[in-house]
Amino acid sequence: MDEQNLSTDHVRLAVIQQLEGLRRAGVTHWKRIDPIEPSKSVVTPQAPTQKSVPQAPTGNLTEKSSSTTVSAVAANIDSQSRRPFELESSPLAKKKIAPLPIIPNQFQPLDLPLADRIAGLAALAERVKSCTRCQELASTRTQTVFGVGNPEAKIVFVGEAPGADEDAQGEPFVGRAGQLLNDIIKACRIRREDLYICNVLRCRPPGNRLPAPDEAANCREFLDGQLAHVNPEYIVCWGACAAQNLLGSTETIGKLRRQFFTYGRAKVLCTYHPAYLMRNPAAKKDVWEDMKMLFLDMGIDLTAKTK
Numbered sequence: 001m002d003e004q005n006l007s008t009d010h011v012r013l014a015v016i017q018q019l020e021g022l023r024r025a026g027v028t029h030w031k032r033i034d035p036i037e038p039s040k041s042v043v044t045p046q047a048p049t050q051k052s053v054p055q056a057p058t059g060n061l062t063e064k065s066s067s068t069t070v071s072a073v074a075a076n077i078d079s080q081s082r083r084p085f086e087l088e089s090s091p092l093a094k095k096k097i098a099p100l101p102i103i104p105n106q107f108q109p110l111d112l113p114l115a116d117r118i119a120g121l122a123a124l125a126e127r128v129k130s131c132t133r134c135q136e137l138a139s140t141r142t143q144t145v146f147g148v149g150n151p152e153a154k155i156v157f158v159g160e161a162p163g164a165d166e167d168a169q170g171e172p173f174v175g176r177a178g179q180l181l182n183d184i185i186k187a188c189r190i191r192r193e194d195l196y197i198c199n200v201l202r203c204r205p206p207g208n209r210l211p212a213p214d215e216a217a218n219c220r221e222f223l224d225g226q227l228a229h230v231n232p233e234y235i236v237c238w239g240a241c242a243a244q245n246l247l248g249s250t251e252t253i254g255k256l257r258r259q260f261f262t263y264g265r266a267k268v269l270c271t272y273h274p275a276y277l278m279r280n281p282a283a284k285k286d287v288w289e290d291m292k293m294l295f296l297d298m299g300i301d302l303t304a305k306t307k
């Protein structure tokens with residue numbers, strides 16, 4: 001596989017991810033553009049830029065008579081390639097070249113005044129309460145766990161999914177792992193209420209199993225909606241599930257640490273989940289290094305003595 005084919009491979013993956021993101025955002029069709037005969041062509045085709053990507057279903061985007069479905073386009077591309085989450089069997093994996101981080105769905109910052117953020121998040125939470133997209137989770141949950149915190153938070157924490165304690169209390173990161181997270185927050189000299197905290201999923205997977213890919217995809221609209229309303233400068237992904245889902249990566253959490261990614265306008269830092277730290281206390285020092293890196297980027301030295 002030469003470099004050109006590797007590059008083509010990345011472009012295919014990025015296009016499929018973008019199409020799936022549009023489909024999750026509600027775009028089902030877009031206008032079909034008839035092929036232009038070479039002799040009539042007057043414009044050099046441009047690669048689509050992010051600004052030119054439709055963000056919501058409007059006008060011709062839903063006219064079936066002259067449109068093609070987003071799913072059909074994705075399937076067509078997909079039939080020439082493999083799905084993005086099958087990177088293990090891809091030529092990239094065979095060549096042991098780590099795939100570039102592919103951003104599956106950029107949240108669009110809304111930059112709203114506080115009252116609108118609160119109202120928007122409340123409306124989203126209402127939709128989540130009655131959501132049954134994941135039938136198994138909807139039928140086994142005690143309640144949905146939307147998210148808590150400051151709607152104007154500079155930092156959003158994203159975890160995996162509600163556990164038993166969260167399912168019972170309706171709040172993310174409570175219980176023992178939540179207590180450890182609180183200790184980390186305290187060590188960073190901030191308050192939990194300064195942050196916004198949510199998960200990849202808003203319903204507890206039975207037995208605390210990992211979220212299935214389709215469940216994460218179902219719930220992505222809500223995660224992106226929360227990020228859009230809060231519009232943070234930083235996102236911290238706690239654990240591999242949050243990191244891989246948000247970034248569309250298959251890399252291990254160990255490899256995703258110690259660097260900043262971007263998602264929307266936010267810088268993203270990935271670190272170990274508090275539940276992992278409870279099983280592997282030696283990794284606490286790694287998380288502390290990650291927190292120091294995060295705060296140093298904000299101009300705050302966590303090692304400096306307080307007065």
Ligand code: SF4
Nearest residue numbers: 131134202203218219
């Ligand atoms: S996990 Fe998310 S998408 Fe699935 S049922 Fe719950 S709220 Fe809906």
